Amino acid sequence: xxxxxxxxxxxxxxxxxxxxxxxxxxxxxxxxxxxxxxxxxxxxxxxxxxxxxxxxxxxxxxxxxxxxxxxxxxxxxxxxxxxxxxxxxxxxxxxxxxxxxxxxxxxxxxxxxxxxxxxxxxxxxxxxxxxxxxxxxxxxxxxxxxxxxxxxxxxxxxxxxxxxxxxxxxxxxxxxxxxxxxxxxxxxxxxxxxxxxxxxxxxxxxxxxxxxxxxxxxxxxxxxxxxxxxxxxxxxxxxxxxxxxxxxxxxxxxxxxxxxxxxxxxxxxxxxxxxxxxxxxxxxxxxxxxxxxxxxxxxxxxxxxxxxxxxxxxxxxxxxxxxxxxxxxxxxxxxxxxxxxxx
Numbered sequence: 001x002x003x004x005x006x007x008x009x010x011x012x013x014x015x016x017x018x019x020x021x022x023x024x025x026x027x028x029x030x031x032x033x034x035x036x037x038x039x040x041x042x043x044x045x046x047x048x049x050x051x052x053x054x055x056x057x058x059x060x061x062x063x064x065x066x067x068x069x070x071x072x073x074x075x076x077x078x079x080x081x082x083x084x085x086x087x088x089x090x091x092x093x094x095x096x097x098x099x100x101x102x103x104x105x106x107x108x109x110x111x112x113x114x115x116x117x118x119x120x121x122x123x124x125x126x127x128x129x130x131x132x133x134x135x136x137x138x139x140x141x142x143x144x145x146x147x148x149x150x151x152x153x154x155x156x157x158x159x160x161x162x163x164x165x166x167x168x169x170x171x172x173x174x175x176x177x178x179x180x181x182x183x184x185x186x187x188x189x190x191x192x193x194x195x196x197x198x199x200x201x202x203x204x205x206x207x208x209x210x211x212x213x214x215x216x217x218x219x220x221x222x223x224x225x226x227x228x229x230x231x232x233x234x235x236x237x238x239x240x241x242x243x244x245x246x247x248x249x250x251x252x253x254x255x256x257x258x259x260x261x262x263x264x265x266x267x268x269x270x271x272x273x274x275x276x277x278x279x280x281x282x283x284x285x286x287x288x289x290x291x292x293x294x295x296x297x298x299x300x301x302x303x304x305x306x307x308x309x310x311x312x313x314x315x316x317x318x319x320x321x322x323x324x325x326x327x328x329x330x331x332x333x334x335x336x337x338x339x340x341x342x343x
């Protein structure tokens with residue numbers, strides 16, 4: 001079981017944290033982008049300050065850059081980091097894409113597939129010709145030419161953030177890894193069945209896919225209080241990370257049996273009752289999507305993730321620098337313990 005960490009990457013403390021995490025044996029660091037800082041620039045800075053830890057976008061937004069620009073950036077990062085870069089991608093949502101980037105959110109599945117195909121073409125050093133509905137290249141009836149990258153071919157592992165069945169199947173078919181948001185071991189089949197179906201379609205298995213699950217990590221004797229706090233945080237995800245008609249997280253929770261709960265939370269949030277919305281989030285969502293409690297409880301949860309095939313835990317930790325590093329060190333030790341095999 002590998003351990004990853006998540007940072008914004010733009011604070012001086014982030015550099016210290018990542019360098020120390022590298023020393024502790026952390027496998028990768030993930031930097032997100034929403035509508036603040038981008039994901040790639042901080043990783044380039046971290047590449048210059050580290051030597052072993054892998055550097056990942058978690059996630060870069062599809063549609064914010066052309067597929068060719070994504071490939072160029074990814075190849076630059078591979079060259080700068082000595083091959084340590086992982087390209088995490090996701091479609092974001094219409095609020096961000098149409099409101100912030102001015103890009104129509106009309107064909108997310110097609111955009112994902114075509115971007116992946118173009119990335120593979122460019123990074124393989126092939127001439128870029130793509131007969132796509134979203135990205136026809138060169139543009140028809142234009143002066144565009146089929147161009148080959150001036151950079152040498154390089155391998156870029158691609159991870160997809162997917163929640164819906166069709167996107168999960170696409171991830172299983174094409175991606176090197178899956179970013180598993182809203183994931184709970186108890187309902188893993190909801191995600192793993194379409195992921196495996198896509199993998200089998202491409203002649204692969206789930207063992208060929210690095211399953212990365214983001215988790216908050218807290219070692220505490222008051223597990224119920226920590227679970228309640230993390231559950232409360234889902235009120236924003238359920239109420240604001242999408243519209244009433246289209247919220248990918250809510251759809252994922254509904255498929256896992258929480259449809260009535262998310263609808264109630266969303267109604268409260270949209271009515272302006274944000275405190276009540278937070279209180280209405282089931283405690284199980286906070287407990288089952290994170291690693292919370294004393295070491296024995298966390299150890300048992302790690303075993304549950306491992307049992308369903310999770311290969312990387314992306315730790316989200318809070319507190320002072322020393323507290324964050326202490327938490328990460330303890331998690332690394334627990335994940336490194338020999339797996340108990342029962343008859």
